[in-house]
Amino acid sequence: MHAAAPPPQPFFLDTGAAARFCLYHAPLGACRGAWLFLHPFAEEMNKARRMVALQARALAQRGFAVLQIDLHGCGDSAGDFADATWESWLDDVACGAAWLRERSGHPAALWGMRLGALLALDHIRQGNAPAALLLWQPVLNGSQALTQFLRLKVASQMLTEGGDSGGTAALRQALAAGQPLEIAGYTLAPALALALDQLDASKLPPPACPIHWFELVADAARPMPPAAARVAEAWRQQGANVRTQAIAGPQFWATQEIAECPALLDATLAALTGTVHAA
């Protein structure tokens, strides 16, 4: 029986409208590095919660400090989803990174999943330099992600109202006219939608830190998805230190039931405890 890490410590960073729910996983033994987790968008965050908890605990067990932060209007944090802006999320990243650095004594590395990965990249674009970057199935194109989210609304309109309402184009027009949309229970504010629409990882300069990039694929014989491979290759040509890995497993952020992917947990742990991210 080996020693166990201390229990995760839930707390609220700041108070009132600025309160952000955080879960801190203290490292077992001497701290070898610190990771700030940035969660996916809307319901994907809920479905991924278990996998993220498992990975965070495994990292803490191996000596890493891990902080999960719920962004403005998400999860247990203050505010309504409709109040959230891309800027308030970027502020949250900065606050979380500062807290983690102070608490752990290590500069924060960023672990972003899905849209959280794009948020991490945009945070870096603003001139921040994390110690390392861990990407789990990153959303690379905000506009495409927005279209996929809008399709949920189109589908629900077809089922309940039966009509063809003009598809995602009509919904984009409504947003552009300043109309919030309620989609799958989340109220999407026009400002957030417009910010998402303009994000494109392929147009961002590659991060200067070591990058660990994981994609989940249907079976082990499959390569990285082409869009991901293209961006990673472009970054490499610009001198970035990128390690990509395709892992066979379920798309646990989108499955109906809560799914686990032990292969991703193991591969991530192996990558981060290896030589690339020596603290």
Next chain:
Amino acid sequence: MQPDEQALCFPCDGDWLTAVLSPIGPGALARRGVLIVVGGPQYRAGSHRQFALLARSLAAAGIPAMRFDYRGMGDSGGAPRTFEDVDLDLRTAIDRFIAAVPGMREVVLWGLCDAASAALFYAQHDRRVAGLVLANPWARTNDGLARATLKHYYLARLLQPAFWKKLASGRFDVRGSLGSLVGLVRSARGGAAPAAQERPSTAPGPGLRERMLAGWQGFRGPILLITSGADLTAQEFLDMVKASRPWQKLLADPRVQRQTLAAADHTFSRREWRDQVAGWTAAWVRSW
């Protein structure tokens, strides 16, 4: 100004559970609080944050509320488990909730879907549980699902003009739909299980409905039953009631109050539906 919420962490048989408490204003006292039990493939924030918003709404109405992840879900440790095995998690959470709110003596368990079923199993075994709010309770058997689907989904669709328009425009997947219809008819008649499931949860153990009935019969407190009109889980529960004398007797009891949201789906995925459910809950908790 609402007081800030509190993050809590407490042990349950060697694992750590994570919870969020929504307290009421300073100086206010409440004898009764609401413990939100999470059902389905969700953690304590709920689908589209329904439980986070419900807890805040209750606290603003003077009712302390807490929600938590049972073992193996969300941020809580331990191996995954089904809703049929969470009695200790519920007891531990009630202990912590009561310890955290001075003056609070009893709780109402609020559960959606299989959490409503879990609350029914547990309630009679803990005197601190004063009442139950059961939203779209989970009473699924494959056979019952097939009946509910046939009756409520297919028949309702056949009556919709949009269905016929879609059919005429060629956008309706006739082969796929007929295939699933045939499977459902077979299943409803006691044949093979349907391939399509609306929300496949952990397979119900034998006697799920019997355990729910025994839980309801054994519990003496008031119950608020909330059902959605556009939800197969709710329809299946109500079909079960219609087909059973003991269930009809239980629901006719004056201690049971019923509310129905005709247009709502399983998780009340619109703000107006969420607000209605929160309003009914707060009014009911203060009514007795």
